[in-house]
Amino acid sequence: MKQQKVINIKQVALRTLQEEAAAIEGLKTFINDDFEKVVQLIGHCTxxxxxxxxxxxxxxxxxxxATFNSTGTPSLFMHAADAIHGDLGMIQEQDVVLCISKSGDSPEIKILAPLVRNFGNPLVAMVGNASSYLAQAADYVLNTSVPKEACPNNLAPTTSTTAQLAMGDALAVCLIELHGFTAEDFAKFHPGGTLGKKLYLRVGDLSKQHPAPAVLPESNLRTVIVEISSKMLGITAVVDAQGQLAGAITDGDLRRMLEKEVSPVQITAADIMSRQPKCIQEQELAVNALEKMRQYDITQLLVLDGETYKGIIHLHDLIREGII
Known part of the structure; x- marks a missing residue:
């Protein structure tokens, strides 16, 4: 087994980051007319x-x-080696082909580039050598040349792949702005993750998952206690005969009422309810409910459609959905 060298690990790590940061900084000089034309080409591609x-x-x-697809630019990956063994059939007439290569002179790329040109598809080269075969064969060149790799032997792709990644992100962000791609659009392509849920999940989607506790203003104390206990949300709404919200009673309200020297027999919901409970409209995003709960240091909100009571959204609903 080869004996390990003694190195200054922090120093090596910092040097690597500095070299890669410098390489990305150097890409600014390559944001030229070809870059702008490529953005327009992809942006108007059918x-x-x-x-x-x-x-x-x-x-x-x-x-x-992956970045293109998630931000509204339909894309697919084709491995260059597989392309020349049948996967060229993936390319359709209206497609744009983006070929990425550091050297631009690998055997597979030299075979692939003229084939794409023969198909008549626009060929964009993201390449680290502006004099390479690929750069000469392409319609447009995105230059990702770097002075050297961060690898001490200047061999392992490190700085060069960082530059490619950054150039790809620059393309993607330009396309996002060109298409006017919004957070709501983003949510359509990310329905399964926490980020997507924050962008599309509505208060009403969660409040409908459990019963909506409610009593009338004239309901007696026993009815109120049974309603809060049976629905297990620690709260009940107080509504009129038309379902309009009049107030709310929490288990805390019940405890505070029992501390007073009053006869529970004559108590009604209207006597102990809070007349200005914290509410939220059912069409609001669930993440807004979380912010409101944090603001008032509470664990539930009454859900309304206009002034009509629809249910309760609880902190546990947001935890269960991964919003927190």
């Missing part, structure tokens, strides 16, 4: 963006595809 590459560049290509 097909997909087929992103291809080989080796580490293929991995970067997959990440760019």
């Amino acid at each position: 097909g997909r963006v087929v992103v291809t590459g080989i080796g580490k560049s293929a991995i970067i290509a997959q990440k760019i595809v």
Whole structure:
């Protein structure tokens, strides 16, 4: 087993980050007319963006595809090696092909580039060598040249793949703004994750998942206690005959009432209810309910449709959905 060297780990890590940061900073000089034309080309494309590459560049290509798809630019990944063994059939007439390569001269890329040109599809090269075969064959060039790799041997793709990733993000963000892609649009493509839920899940979606405790203003104390206990939310709404909200009673209100020297027999809901309970409209985002609970240091809100009582949203609902 080869003996490990003694190194200054923090120093090496900092040097790596500094070199990669400098490489990204250097990309500013490559944001040129070709970059702008590529954004317009992809932005007005009626097909997909087929992103291809080989080796580490293929991995970067997959990440760019994922970013494009999640932000409204239809894309797919095609491995350059598989492309020349049948996967070229993935490319359709209206597609734009984005080929990523550090050298631009790998054997697979040299075979693939002219084939794409023969299909008549626009070919965009994201390449680290502006004099390479790929750069010369492409319609547009996104230059991602870097001075050196962060690898001490200047071999392992490190700085170069960071530059590719950053250039891909620059494309994606420009396309987001070009398309006017909003947070609501983003939520449509992220329905399963916490981020998506924060952008699309509504208060009414959660309040409908359990019964809506309610009593009338003239309900006696026993009715109030049974309603709060049976619904297990620690609260009940007080509503009139038309379902309009009149107030709310919490288990805390009950305890405070029992501390007073009053006869529980004559007590009605109207006597102990809070007449200005904290409420939220059912069409609001669930994440807004969380902010309101935090603001008032409470664990539930009454849910309304206008002035009509619809139910309760509880802190546990938000925890269960992963909003917190």
